[in-house]
Amino acid sequence: xxxxxxxxxxxxxxxxxxxxxxxxxxFQSKKILVVEQENNVGFHTSSRNTGKVHAPYLYNxxxxxxxxxxxxxxxxxxxxxxxxxxLLFKKDGVIEVSSDEKGTKVLEKxxxxxLKNGLNENDIYFLSGNEIxxxxxxxxxxxxxxxxxxxxxxxxxxxxxxxxxxxxxxxEFLFESKVKQIDKNGNGWKIKLNNEKMxxxxxxxxxxxxxxxxxxxxxNIGEKFTDVHFRGExxxxxxxxxxxxxxxxxxxxxxxxxxxxxxxxIIRVDGTCEIGPNAVPIFSxxxxxxxxxxxxxxxxxxEMLGSGARKTxxxxxxxxxxxxxxxxxxxxxxxVERVRKFLPKINPEKFVQKGTAGIxxxxxxxxxxxVPDVILEYDSNSFHxxxxxxxxxxxxxxxxxxxxxxxxxxxxxxxxxDNDICGEWKFSEIIEKLGI
Ligand SMILES: Cc1cc2nc3c(=O)[nH]c(=O)nc-3n(C[C@H](O)[C@H](O)[C@H](O)COP(=O)(O)OP(=O)(O)OC[C@H]3O[C@@H](n4cnc5c(N)ncnc54)[C@H](O)[C@@H]3O)c2cc1C
Numbered sequence: 001x002x003x004x005x006x007x008x009x010x011x012x013x014x015x016x017x018x019x020x021x022x023x024x025x026x027f028q029s030k031k032i033l034v035v036e037q038e039n040n041v042g043f044h045t046s047s048r049n050t051g052k053v054h055a056p057y058l059y060n061x062x063x064x065x066x067x068x069x070x071x072x073x074x075x076x077x078x079x080x081x082x083x084x085x086x087l088l089f090k091k092d093g094v095i096e097v098s099s100d101e102k103g104t105k106v107l108e109k110x111x112x113x114x115l116k117n118g119l120n121e122n123d124i125y126f127l128s129g130n131e132i133x134x135x136x137x138x139x140x141x142x143x144x145x146x147x148x149x150x151x152x153x154x155x156x157x158x159x160x161x162x163x164x165x166x167x168x169x170x171x172e173f174l175f176e177s178k179v180k181q182i183d184k185n186g187n188g189w190k191i192k193l194n195n196e197k198m199x200x201x202x203x204x205x206x207x208x209x210x211x212x213x214x215x216x217x218x219x220n221i222g223e224k225f226t227d228v229h230f231r232g233e234x235x236x237x238x239x240x241x242x243x244x245x246x247x248x249x250x251x252x253x254x255x256x257x258x259x260x261x262x263x264x265x266i267i268r269v270d271g272t273c274e275i276g277p278n279a280v281p282i283f284s285x286x287x288x289x290x291x292x293x294x295x296x297x298x299x300x301x302x303e304m305l306g307s308g309a310r311k312t313x314x315x316x317x318x319x320x321x322x323x324x325x326x327x328x329x330x331x332x333x334x335x336v337e338r339v340r341k342f343l344p345k346i347n348p349e350k351f352v353q354k355g356t357a358g359i360x361x362x363x364x365x366x367x368x369x370x371v372p373d374v375i376l377e378y379d380s381n382s383f384h385x386x387x388x389x390x391x392x393x394x395x396x397x398x399x400x401x402x403x404x405x406x407x408x409x410x411x412x413x414x415x416x417x418d419n420d421i422c423g424e425w426k427f428s429e430i431i432e433k434l435g436i
């Protein structure tokens with residue numbers, strides 16, 4: 001007899017595992033499975049990122065209300081989770097700098113958004129270049145925001161702990177199992193895996209990160225969207241630079257409508273420092289190396305030419321920005337120079353080791369525009385989370401509660417909850433704090 005699951009989550013990244021964690025409390029009697037193609041959770045973007053618990057000042061409180069709220073709540077939820085499970089959580093703050101008047105105007109907007117998104121005047125400060133120098137003498141800038149409610153963590157270990165806790169509550173995890181094909185099976189689904197195994201399930205949650213668009217398309221969902229992948233590369237700073245600043249330093253992005261942020265100065269949770277990430281266009285959500293990109297080059301180009309992405313690749317500004325990113329991938333000096341603008345002391349010669357690259361998959365609509373927000377698509381038996389990008393790891397816990405609440409509200413999954421208490425939190429309290 002083949003086991004049938006009530007809910008199958010495709011993708012054991014930080015999002016899929018967070019959803020599994022909360023479902024494990026509220027639906028104790030249901031059979032729930034997480035299916036993951038790799039041999040562990042958090043294998044891809046969820047452990048290949050900057051490791052910041054981002055303060056919510058970057059997000060427009062009107063247009064990105066839930067993401068901003070999730071980032072705000074994410075900070076206190078991860079802090080609690082880390083203390084409870086003995087994981088590292090360093091509240092080391094962040095600095096965002098401007099180099100000219102135009103950037104300062106953006107900083108003023110960020111400061112205002114930060115306050116609107118829940119930060120208070122003891123969390124976030126607007127400073128002149130001279131004021132920031134008193135505390136951070138190596139930083140050169142026109143103005144800066146300093147936010148102390150920002151932290152450094154290792155999201156890979158957080159995802160692993162979420163899995164351990166979910167398993168204790170009966171969630172099953174199936175590894176080395178890539179979803180290859182999904183077919184209707186009565187009111188549910190038949191999922192075919194790479195290893196010839198078959199899964200029967202009533203409901204699918206698609207949280208497959210860089211593959212989520214392909215899985216949605218397989219189920220005839222989200223067909224007007226396509227995606228483009230960008231590899232974010234890092235360089236490790238030598239030990240002599242590890243005390244150069246007390247906080248990580250970001251600079252105001254020149255082109256916020258594109259997924260090209262200037263590389264940052266990063267302090268990792270273990271105290272080491274890196275610069276990055278850039279955003280190099282590549283051809284696969286797993287295009288860490290040349291071989292994988294060569295293999296996916298033709299299919300991806302054909303897919304792009306047949307979709308809205310066609311307009312994007314012929315867009316002049318996109319081409320210029322993409323070339324700049326490719327340049328900073330080919331030349332270490334070009335990459336370091338982008339950080340030297342606000343941290344002139346660093347010397348490119350001293351960066352000799354690459355960090356771990358991570359891949360961001362950004363969704364493009366039929367007009368060739370990058371979609372700025374997460375996309376949620378569903379039908380009666382499936383729910384799809386597409387374009388779940390930064391600060392996705394920061395907001396993963398509260399955002400999972402938001403998603404589960406939405407699935408219940410829309411009648412997609414049962415409203416018979418076994419439990420309101422989920423680990424350290426009450427489901428209903430988080431919903432209230434999210435303001436939905
Ligand atoms: C360079 C970079 C830096 C970032 N820095 C930060 C940061 O500092 N702070 C922050 O909050 N956010 C950051 N982010 C964003 C954050 O890391 C992501 O939003 C988050 O990790 C996405 O999690 P996920 O679970 O949706 O995706 P993923 O981690 O990609 O997980 C999806 C999973 O699905 C699996 N999967 C895919 N297809 C299949 C299939 N067919 N069958 C079975 N399994 C499948 C994959 O193997 C993968 O494990 C960063 C992102 C990047 C790229």
